[in-house]
Amino acid sequence: MLRLRVAVLFGCAGVALAAAAANLTPLGKPPRWSILDGYQETITHDEFVRLLDTVYATRGYSDLITVGAKDARIVEDRDAKTFFTLRFASDTPRKVPRYWHPIEKLSGASREKPLRHLRIALDPGHIGGKWAKMEERWYQVENTKPVEEGEMALFVAKLLAKRLRELGAEVSFVRGKNAPVTPLRPDDLRNVARAVLKKNGVTEPADHYTDAADPAKENTLQWQSELLFYRQSEIRYRAKRVNGVLEPDLVLCLHFNAEAWGDPLKPTLLDTNHFHILINGSYLPEELEPDDERFEMVRKLLGRAYDEELPLADKMAEVFARETGLPPYVYTKDTVVKVGTSGYVYARNLLATRLYRCPVVYFEPYVMNSHEVFARIQAGDYDGTREINGVQRPSIFREYATAVSDGLAEYCRSARKLRD
Numbered sequence: 490m491l492r493l494r495v496a497v498l499f500g501c502a503g504v505a506l507a508a509a510a511a512n513l514t515p516l517g518k519p520p521r522w523s524i525l526d527g528y529q530e531t532i533t534h535d536e537f538v539r540l541l542d543t544v545y546a547t548r549g550y551s552d553l554i555t556v557g558a559k560d561a562r563i564v565e566d567r568d569a570k571t572f573f574t575l576r577f578a579s580d581t582p583r584k585v586p587r588y589w590h591p592i593e594k595l596s597g598a599s600r601e602k603p604l605r606h607l608r609i610a611l612d613p614g615h616i617g618g619k620w621a622k623m624e625e626r627w628y629q630v631e632n633t634k635p636v637e638e639g640e641m642a643l644f645v646a647k648l649l650a651k652r653l654r655e656l657g658a659e660v661s662f663v664r665g666k667n668a669p670v671t672p673l674r675p676d677d678l679r680n681v682a683r684a685v686l687k688k689n690g691v692t693e694p695a696d697h698y699t700d701a702a703d704p705a706k707e708n709t710l711q712w713q714s715e716l717l718f719y720r721q722s723e724i725r726y727r728a729k730r731v732n733g734v735l736e737p738d739l740v741l742c743l744h745f746n747a748e749a750w751g752d753p754l755k756p757t758l759l760d761t762n763h764f765h766i767l768i769n770g771s772y773l774p775e776e777l778e779p780d781d782e783r784f785e786m787v788r789k790l791l792g793r794a795y796d797e798e799l800p801l802a803d804k805m806a807e808v809f810a811r812e813t814g815l816p817p818y819v820y821t822k823d824t825v826v827k828v829g830t831s832g833y834v835y836a837r838n839l840l841a842t843r844l845y846r847c848p849v850v851y852f853e854p855y856v857m858n859s860h861e862v863f864a865r866i867q868a869g870d871y872d873g874t875r876e877i878n879g880v881q882r883p884s885i886f887r888e889y890a891t892a893v894s895d896g897l898a899e900y901c902r903s904a905r906k907l908r909d
């Protein structure tokens with residue numbers, strides 16, 4: 490995780506004053522802490538501590554948050570020694586301010602339309618199209634169709650939208666075509682890229698890299714500005730759309746997973762295949778240092794999306810695993826926390842799950858560069874089943890969309906108490 494510390498200097502009668510020092514993530518905005526006043530007395534002490542300790546800050550939060558009996562003191566700006574004080578609810582918590590509605594509170598559903606009045610935004614991962622290679626979500630085995638995650642995720646989203654609407658949901662798209670949501674392009678972000686590299690000790694970066702296999706690419710202005718474009722700016726603009734325009738009750742982020750494939754023109758294919766779901770949480774101590782990231786974590790916690798995300802993700806994972814037969818992914822990195830009971834759900838601090846303020850369920854099924862998934866992608870979309878490596882299988886895209894919609898329908902029927 491890259492962080493950027495910018496000191497803004499104001500010249501004043503020949504004297505330079507460090508008037509404001511912002512400790513922010515790249516492209517992060519200084520937080521408006523007063524927004525959290527809306528959450529005063531909406532959470533009890535015990536609930537706040539439970540969510541911090543078991544979901545969001547499981548590896549500690551040092552002196553950035555001090556929890557007392559009646560309130561929590563959260564550092565706004567370490568250098569300026571300013572704090573935000575969050576008062577706990579004593580007995581009856583006040584209503585949580587939020588645009589989304591918990592599924593169990595929605596009315597008007599039926600057994601046939603278990604998703605009625607549920608507003609779902611579909612977020613196909615990545616950008617796709619002419620950006621797929623830059624995003625490193627593209628590979629091609631000689632003389633076969635290229636495998637492009639962004640395109641496939643959008644295709645699944647379109648199939649899924651149809652199914653969800655049949656079940657009564659109101660569906661929108663965070664990204665509806667293979668093009669960026671952000672109006673910015675890598676060239677607009679070169680100054681930020683230069684500052685990020687400088688912070689990492691690269692003071693005179695090369696301008697361009699030669700190709701995807703160039704070992705020095707990470708230290709070039711081109712690579713850093715591309716990364717800021719597709720990984721940071723793009724997600725921040727999607728978040729603006731989710732929170733400011735779509736205001737859904739739920740976002741489903743749709744991805745295909747992969748293992749390292751090396752050279753995209755000579756990719757490594759493997760036998761491994763697996764599936765997992767991510768929800769927001771598990772902020773590392775160093776991720777709580779930037780002021781904006783810490784603010785966003787506290788806001789996400791106080792919005793109480795986790796209460797909805799966990800049971801939803803658990804049920805959707807259970808159904809998805811049952812229908813696809815995929816085994817759970819086991820993390821080898823220490824950046825996640827396993828949550829729930831399905832064995833497939835992890836909490837992790839991703840930009841999208843952090844910034845989208847409603848419940849977000851982030852799907853990571855299928856290893857795109859496994860032999861089996863590669864064969865299924867090459868087979869394309871089709872009705873019914875076909876033999877793939879000796880087994881009758883539906884199209885991978887339809888299997889994905891059906892498994893997601895079946896899981897959501899099953900959850901809604903149970904949460905909304907719809908009987909046969």
Ligand SMILES: [Zn+2]
Pocket residue numbers: 614615638744745746
């Ligand atoms: Zn992805």
